[in-house]
Amino acid sequence: MENILTINNLTKKFGSLTAVDNLSFSIEKGNVYGILGPNGSGKSTTLGIVLNVVNKTAGDFKWFDGNIDTHNALKKVGAIIERPNFYPYMTAVQNLQLVCKIKEVSEEKISEKLELVGLLDRKDSKFSTFSLGMKQRLAIASALLNDPEILILDEPTNGLDPQGIHQIREIIKTIASQGTTILLASHLLDEVEKVCTHVVILRKGVSLYSGSVDGMVASHGFLTMQSNNMDLLQNALEGNSAFGTIKREGEYLIVYLNQPMDASEVNKLLFEKGITLSHLVKRKESLEEQFLELTKQN
């Protein structure tokens, strides 16, 4: 697999505060990565370092095969961090022309990218007249001008209204479906769950998990059940090794599975023991529950 970005033991200290602590992970071509973490967990600092705006304290990182200067590598990257930054007195097109000059790419893709983010009809409006949603979409258009190997987005839906959030997500999905590698930093879990194949979870600058989303949800799920005779039900379950922790939550019994098992199999098993269920739901833990479990202060 071709590595786009490799981070090794990266550390960043701001005075006595360690924002990023010995962080290592790598980004492979073609995947959609999410960097998850509560506010202040070092997401933006990590991105700042690899994007050449924050100086690292220790460790290293390399773009592509490592034979290229960071600033030249960034010409093959599209990135938006925090909020869209453009010259307010220039129009959308003039701003994009400037980015083309910096990235040393031709200006012919400007219209195409503006079309993609739905701003073509506003191309000659000054940036200062744009709404936040439009500014963010312009930033995406700008990041795509060079048809980047990787698109880096830091909190792309921050501060947007529901329509704006929806538009940005649709754009991200479109881009992901075209096979572009994406690195998405966010604290919005549903956002990450919807588009990402891989996640890196950070807390206080330390990586807690790095790998595929499926791998993270390692358990076999859990069942929520209810019956007329709850005690009988609990006894029946406790005698079976297929079931792990059993706990009562209000009127329901929560049972964690130790092995893969269908809800219908469980139902059949219990019916054979003469227990009828009035409620049976099998569920996997959501990314959110996993995330909260992992980042729990301890």
Next chain:
Amino acid sequence: MLRLLNIELQKLRYNRAAKVISIVYFILITFIALISSIEFNFGDFHFRVADQGIFNFPYIWHFNTYMAAILKLFLAIVIVSMMSNEYSYRTLKQNLIDGLSKREFVLSKFLTVLLFAGISTVFIFLVSLILGLSFSDYNEIGIIFSDLEYIGAYFIKLVAFFSFCLFLGVFVKRSAFALGFLIVWQVIEWLLYGLMKWQLFKDTEIADKISFFFPLNAMANLIKEPLSRLGAIQSAANQLGENFNKDYGVSWLNLLIVLVWTALFIYWSYVILKKRDL
């Protein structure tokens, strides 16, 4: 190189404030020509500034570059804000993310400084040439093109001053504060000079020698005031028993000091950007 200049010009081209100030600056330079039309009439006494020899070659090179250099403050505003805007719009960060290196960033600003100074120098050369050809008493080619060192000194003076402004813009981040700092720095130089001249090294030349190395003072010394060199003032001074034996030329040591400062300002701008987390 051309790419970097191109990038910077794209930023300035659409900036209305920068355009207006630059245009005002060049218009003001041409207003030096207006001095020629100043006339006084005291009864029978007829006085016309243009007849006093200020537009004579080669004195005009000295006089015009000295006068025009005062106006450099206008372009300084453009230079400072072109840097501080990058902070306030946070576009410095975006430029770096888009693939400009910090070195290229400083270089693109410095090239713009060179360009501004260059245009201004060509402009003052042409204005002086035209004024001189209209009013000068001497029109021999050899005289016209003598003492052109002032044009060179003017260019270096502008480059150094704008580099200082650029450095202040990088260092202070806010244009108003950076310009304020410029004034404060000038005051500091005066105070230090005064302190040395009348307190620390009384009755010696040490204060003058040290202040010779101060950045703003060195820039100011590059083109010395030309007025006391005027024929009318010289003869008036002679009558009063005063004698000006001043060297009005451009000194090589002075030039070297200014160039060293310029290099330091640009280098420090780079170092600050490199060290700073944006």
